[in-house]
Amino acid sequence: MSDENKISRRGLFMKLGILFNGLVATALTIPIVGFLLSSVTRGRANAYLSWVPLGPIKDFPEGETRLATFTNPYVTPTDGKTVDTACWVRRVEGKQFQVFAINCAHLGCPVRWFPQSGLFMCPCHGGAYYRDGSRASGPPERGLFEYPYKVQDGMVTIQAGELPTPGSPTASLFGNKAPCGARNELVSIESKLSACSKTNPSLGKTNT
Numbered sequence: 001m002s003d004e005n006k007i008s009r010r011g012l013f014m015k016l017g018i019l020f021n022g023l024v025a026t027a028l029t030i031p032i033v034g035f036l037l038s039s040v041t042r043g044r045a046n047a048y049l050s051w052v053p054l055g056p057i058k059d060f061p062e063g064e065t066r067l068a069t070f071t072n073p074y075v076t077p078t079d080g081k082t083v084d085t086a087c088w089v090r091r092v093e094g095k096q097f098q099v100f101a102i103n104c105a106h107l108g109c110p111v112r113w114f115p116q117s118g119l120f121m122c123p124c125h126g127g128a129y130y131r132d133g134s135r136a137s138g139p140p141e142r143g144l145f146e147y148p149y150k151v152q153d154g155m156v157t158i159q160a161g162e163l164p165t166p167g168s169p170t171a172s173l174f175g176n177k178a179p180c181g182a183r184n185e186l187v188s189i190e191s192k193l194s195a196c197s198k199t200n201p202s203l204g205k206t207n208t
Helices: 009-036 077-083 182-199
Strands: 051-056 065-071 084-093 096-101 112-114 119-121 128-130 135-137 149-152 155-159
Touching (some): 051 065, 096 149
Antiparallel strands (some): 084 096, 112 119, 149 155
16 A cells, blocks of 8 residues: 555544534534524414413302413423413403413512402512502502403413513503503592592682
C-alpha cells in the first residue's frame, strides 16, 4: 500500500471526532425541530379555540359557586399534571352561568370562595371579589377574569385554551362589565349627597 493511501493515527481520530460531533448535533437537532413544528404536526394551531366540558348542569346548583377542573386543550406530553386547571363556576339561574379563572387579577395567586361571606379572597395580598366576580377591595384593579361558556346537551363547557388576561380577546368580551364594585358604591354615595342637598339647601351653598 502506497503512503498516499495510508491514514495516520491523528487523521483517523480527527475523522472519528467529526463523525461523533455530527451524530451529537443530529441528536440535538431532531427534538428542537420537532418542538418548533409541533403546533403544525400535532394539529394544535387552533386547540385553544376548542370547548372543554366542566360537567353536567346538575353538578352546579342554582345560586351556588363550586370549584371545577378541566384539562387544558393546549398541552404537550411533557406538561404532566399542570394540564389540570381549576376554575370557579357560579350558576346564577337556569342556564345562566359565570365561570371565573381561579387566578387573582393582581399577581395570579389562586383565589378561594367563602360562601359564608359571599366573597372570593386572595391569600397572597388580601384581594377580595364579590360573588359576581367584581372587585371588592385590595390591590387588584379589576374583577376576576371570566371564561366564555355555553351550555350544550346538558353540559357546561368553556373555551379554556387561552387564559383570560387584560390583552386577550376573551377579556374584551367582558370589557363593558364594571371591574370594580366600588363604582356602584360611588354612584350610591353621589345619590345620597344629591338627596341631602335637596332636603337641606344650605349644603349646596358655597362661601363667597
